[in-house]
Amino acid sequence: MRKFDTKVQYLKYQVLKEVARLAFNDELLENITEIPKTIVPGKTPTMRCCVYKERAIIAERVKLASGGDKSNPNINEVIDIACDECPVSGYEITESCRGCIAHRCEEACPRGAIFFDRDQKAVIDKNKCIECGRCAKVCPYTAIISRKRPCENACKVKAITMSEDKIAQIDNSKCIECGACVYQCPFGAIMDKSFILEVIDLLKKSKGNTEYKVYALVAPSISSQFTYAKLGQVIAGIKQLGFFSVVETALGADMVADAESLELYERGFLTSSCCPAFVKYINQAFPDLSEHISHNLSPMAALGKYIKTRDKDAKVVFIGPCTAKKSEVQKESVRPYVDSAITFEELQALFDGKGIDIMEIEAAPEDVLDNASYYGRIFARSGGLADAVREGLKENGISDFDYQPVSCDGIEECRTALLKLRAGRLDANFVEGMACVGGCIAGAGCLTHGEKDKEQVDKYGREAYEKTIKDAISVLK
Amino acid sequence: MKLTVCIGSSCHLKGSRQIVEQFQKLISENHLEDKVELVGTFCLGSCQTGVSVKIDETLFSVAPEDTKAFFEREVLPRL
16 A cells, blocks of 8 residues: 655655544643654665654654644745755766767857767856756757755745755745755655644534534545545545534535636636635735736635634635645634644654554445535546636526636746736636646645646546536535 | 424435425415515534424424425414
8 A cells, every 4th residue: 555655655654544543542741851752763774864854854754733823824835954955066078978979069059058068068057047958959979967055946936945954945025835946856855834733622522513614624635645545435534533523615616617717707817716725825926917817716615714704613624635725714804714734744644643443434325425516526636627617608608708718837827927917918818727737636735746647637527426516516505 | 483494405305405495485375475484594403314404493304295284284374
């Protein structure tokens, strides 16, 4: 059974699981300082120079698993002592350069940054180099390598820089909290804050859902997660954790698709508001374009609002693939509707922390997850939202609108579209922006990040009981 | 009167939408918009016997094909 992609993820999970286990047993306070020794026992280091450093880093992870640094609003934090201070020299010519005659590297370089030394070997003029990597792509000896840090490489909004002592640092004014660096750092030196303790507390104080009811809103990207078990077992497991009911966030997506199509018709141009990282990116990097952001709540918040309007004491917890959602729930416009957000990684830690093996669960016929339509479910992949808005326009009987969507797959494509929009050269009237390449199914909080198949999401969409957006939301009276 | 229909996943698959649609129609046909408040909720805690429907605080189990009969038998006399 393979739950995670890397050992870094596994290490983070071990910490989350242990924190959850102790919290479920009301033993966290007296045992919190013992966690590093539990996870790194013995005297032989397996990850760092010595077990003491390993334990010191685990202690930092425990802090993050317990909510992290309250004075830092960013969901993602650098664990200073875990940063290995990777080299930062960018593209470099290695020993493998044979000083050939073709000089493809020189031809490929758009800035004339490559010259040749007395042995005919290539040299990069760092004053001219723009780190585009074209030389590396064309070298027949693969003699040119990138020494860019993985975290910097992962961060497409350029929010990561190096401090004077070579530790990675995140510029909060640029960071969109997508979590790409969290997943990409090979030393696990950047971690997302976790609110599992908040969730455990909510569940406990509900006294078995008698004081108030706790609802779990599960993102549609669940279709590509927990693949080692059946969906019914995951639902049953979430109920065993103490949740009263498990609802598809995709139903919120149906609500959004319906409202978004009407808003688009009325305003004529919109950028989507579902992906919190995309919204944050516009507000930070393109504040002049903020006026175009859809006024709709995200699917999570829209559904949370529906639940809380009908059950005033209800508590709502979102479970999804996204680190940025943890930040979204703290926004003033969302806070009244959603109490907390956790990731699929953290859900796995909660299961194991409470000793729930979902594979052992015999799921009952009522352990199902089916509220939304095909269109709500395909929000999980790039292009899904644009498809759903097209359907929304159709179902609302809007035929006098020439719908021209552009689906931006990943924050770099978002940037391109926004630059075009600013220059008045964007050939579209609806911008679907997803910060993660592939859409939510590639979110940083996923258990596994393998090649995600768009088809898999569509298949899950087709399994939905409701076939149209209007049918799915017609029950929401 | 508050008429609550469970729209949780399990009841949904057993036909909550069809029941909601029929209730809407029946309420409008009988001009009861001011007297009956129709609402949805996620889970009434009786998934096995769904579709769960509550009249104020009393819980019932309704099948989509029995909606009209249920409305006449349980809802109308209570008004």
